[in-house]
Amino acid sequence: MFESLWLQLQHPNTQWVLAGTLLLGTASGVLGSFVLLRKQSLIGDAMAHSALPGVCLAFLFTGQKSLPFFLLGAALAGLLGTFCIQLIPRLSKTKEDSAIGIVLSVFFGVGIILLTYIQQQGAGSQSGLDSFLFGQAASLVRQDIILIAGISAVLLLLCIVFFKEFTLITFDLAFAKGLGIPVRFLNGLLACLIVCAVVIGLQTVGVILMAAMLITPAITARYWTERLTGMIIIAGITGGVSGVAGTLLSTTMKGMATGPLMILSATLLFLFSMICAPKRGLAAKAIRLMRLRRRTSREQVLLAIYEQYEKNNLCVTVESVRKKRRLSPSLCLKALNDLEQERCIERIENGIWQITSKGIEKGYHTALKQRMYEVYLMHEMELANIESDQDYFDPDRLPRETRERLYSLLKLYGRMPERRKASHDAEKGQIANEF
Amino acid sequence: MFPVELDNVTVAYHKKPVLQDISLQVPEGKLIGIIGPNGAGKSTLIKTILGLVPRASGDISIYGKDYKDQRTRIGYVPQRGSVDWDFPTSPLDVVLMGRYGRIGLLKRPKKADVEMAKAALTKVGMHDYAKRQISQLSGGQQQRVFLARALCQNADIYFMDEPFAGVDAATERAIMTLLAELKEKGKTVLVVHHDLQTAEDYFDWILLLHLRKIAFGPTENVFTIENLQKTYGGRLTFLKDKVLAEGHKE
Numbered sequence: 015m016f017e018s019l020w021l022q023l024q025h026p027n028t029q030w031v032l033a034g035t036l037l038l039g040t041a042s043g044v045l046g047s048f049v050l051l052r053k054q055s056l057i058g059d060a061m062a063h064s065a066l067p068g069v070c071l072a073f074l075f076t077g078q079k080s081l082p083f084f085l086l087g088a089a090l091a092g093l094l095g096t097f098c099i100q101l102i103p104r105l106s107k108t109k110e111d112s113a114i115g116i117v118l119s120v121f122f123g124v125g126i127i128l129l130t131y132i133q134q135q136g137a138g139s140q141s142g143l144d145s146f147l148f149g150q151a152a153s154l155v156r157q158d159i160i161l162i163a164g165i166s167a168v169l170l171l172l173c174i175v176f177f178k179e180f181t182l183i184t185f186d187l188a189f190a191k192g193l194g195i196p197v198r199f200l201n202g203l204l205a206c207l208i209v210c211a212v213v214i215g216l217q218t219v220g221v222i223l224m225a226a227m228l229i230t231p232a233i234t235a236r237y238w239t240e241r242l243t244g245m246i247i248i249a250g251i252t253g254g255v256s257g258v259a260g261t262l263l264s265t266t267m268k269g270m271a272t273g274p275l276m277i278l279s280a281t282l283l284f285l286f287s288m289i290c291a292p293k294r295g296l297a298a299k300a301i302r303l304m305r306l307r308r309r310t311s312r313e314q315v316l317l318a319i320y321e322q323y324e325k326n327n328l329c330v331t332v333e334s335v336r337k338k339r340r341l342s343p344s345l346c347l348k349a350l351n352d353l354e355q356e357r358c359i360e361r362i363e364n365g366i367w368q369i370t371s372k373g374i375e376k377g378y379h380t381a382l383k384q385r386m387y388e389v390y391l392m393h394e395m396e397l398a399n400i401e402s403d404q405d406y407f408d409p410d411r412l413p414r415e416t417r418e419r420l421y422s423l424l425k426l427y428g429r430m431p432e433r434r435k436a437s438h439d440a441e442k443g444q445i446a447n448e449f
Numbered sequence: 450m451f452p453v454e455l456d457n458v459t460v461a462y463h464k465k466p467v468l469q470d471i472s473l474q475v476p477e478g479k480l481i482g483i484i485g486p487n488g489a490g491k492s493t494l495i496k497t498i499l500g501l502v503p504r505a506s507g508d509i510s511i512y513g514k515d516y517k518d519q520r521t522r523i524g525y526v527p528q529r530g531s532v533d534w535d536f537p538t539s540p541l542d543v544v545l546m547g548r549y550g551r552i553g554l555l556k557r558p559k560k561a562d563v564e565m566a567k568a569a570l571t572k573v574g575m576h577d578y579a580k581r582q583i584s585q586l587s588g589g590q591q592q593r594v595f596l597a598r599a600l601c602q603n604a605d606i607y608f609m610d611e612p613f614a615g616v617d618a619a620t621e622r623a624i625m626t627l628l629a630e631l632k633e634k635g636k637t638v639l640v641v642h643h644d645l646q647t648a649e650d651y652f653d654w655i656l657l658l659h660l661r662k663i664a665f666g667p668t669e670n671v672f673t674i675e676n677l678q679k680t681y682g683g684r685l686t687f688l689k690d691k692v693l694a695e696g697h698k699e
Binding site (some may be wrong): 178184185188195240242245359 | 500542
């Protein structure tokens, strides 16, 4: 199989197609990032569908099959479609999503009618038009690729030049207007670029699937980065890789269309990212949640044990903990085992534990911190200041006066944790020094 | 010459007037609260002055000139909910956007711009968060990022749309300190505000608005039961408290 692939790759035609799909994947990935962030994914789909009548009309007017005219027709029809989508909600009570639905199907319907008309009229030379429905990369010739490459290069260049402005109007349009940035012009320009990115993909991927080529690389990229620059670069690479992968797959599998294989490759990359990406991926999220749950339950169990100890009850069982904290028995047992390993409690006999001096010490600090936080929340208006505004509550980072005020409040409410037996262990402790 | 002057401004959405015949002469160097019930047109008023909403009639001038010539003298803090906070960017980059108006088209931010953005973040106590993802910020922190961005605009007049809405106590204080500082520097600040309890303490001047101007002037003159009743239609429990309090004083 690899040998035949290698042979195919020697073929100049394959190389041209490969170059074409690479460039077009990259361009649509980059522009797709803006489409996604502007929440215009569906508009991208509508743009692609409404390009079909443009292609047909271009053929009817010129009477020949030439990609430049097709692209021009597609771009004009795509822009008209987008314009209608923006106009309909303004003129009527129709919401944007309904407008998208209407425009997409009407334009596509007209396109199909024109396509059928052309096919009934003409001889063999016209029959290639229906390749715009699902795309046909094999039909790309050298000039087509040069055209696609040229447009992609211009698109990428304009994206770099206007990066700052495109970012601003995508993030905060009203603010951009307030700054006096030519928002209308930039919005129009970006829309034109997006239409161009859609249009150059039509011959390869087709009107029906093109939206996926725009959106999938962008969503994939979003999983791996928190920066727009990073997202755009990764989306470009993902798009390019999907293009190449789709082309290679279709060369090895005879008769398989390139466009759908490109989309499938992009989707595989997306699925992989959705599950495996660090931080944003599903697996990472699940692990984080599990760890958090385990840590919280351990803390809760320790608090329950400490409260028991405050009432001079040293004997700990799953039941005694669950009386104070609503935990599932298995989670509770797991937490108790964890605590035993940390030597906060020791096992007296099966199912019965006793708090150790280390456990008292740790429980004291946990209880103190938690109760300080409770009191802090009760008196937030009075105590709040900008320094303490952290992601998590840490008494050691509070200013001294605030901390002392919290201590006196704790005493007032009778919530100050006691440290009778632990006192000799805790002399080194930081909080102990405060008294 | 007034920082902001409105002359018979009317704004209409879909035939229905939202703001009617508003004439204002906003004094320089004051902290001004724009107060009124929901749907009174508070945000619309700000947006109209900023040219974000077209007006049906009337004139607006900023320091005697058209708004378009005075853009760099204006800073704007939109409502926090107006943007997508899951956007892949950092607080530092958002604050830098405040400089875009001065940097100009097609040019990159310079080192001085970055320094200024960092200084603004420090001022609102967000220095440690400069490189975080903005979705990790709390509501109050997001609000402070927006404030820092406006500070970066280095303007003479600031418009803030509900900066106190849904923020924590720490942010509320930070905003108040910042407003006081701006006032000290002689800047004019207009703030859309919906909390009557705090309005009296926060602002020097108050504009009571309900589709039209009810009253505008120094807080002690404007913030009266009669005016508030005109603005809110007398349905407010707050009013009862205020009546009691004033009766008590007498």
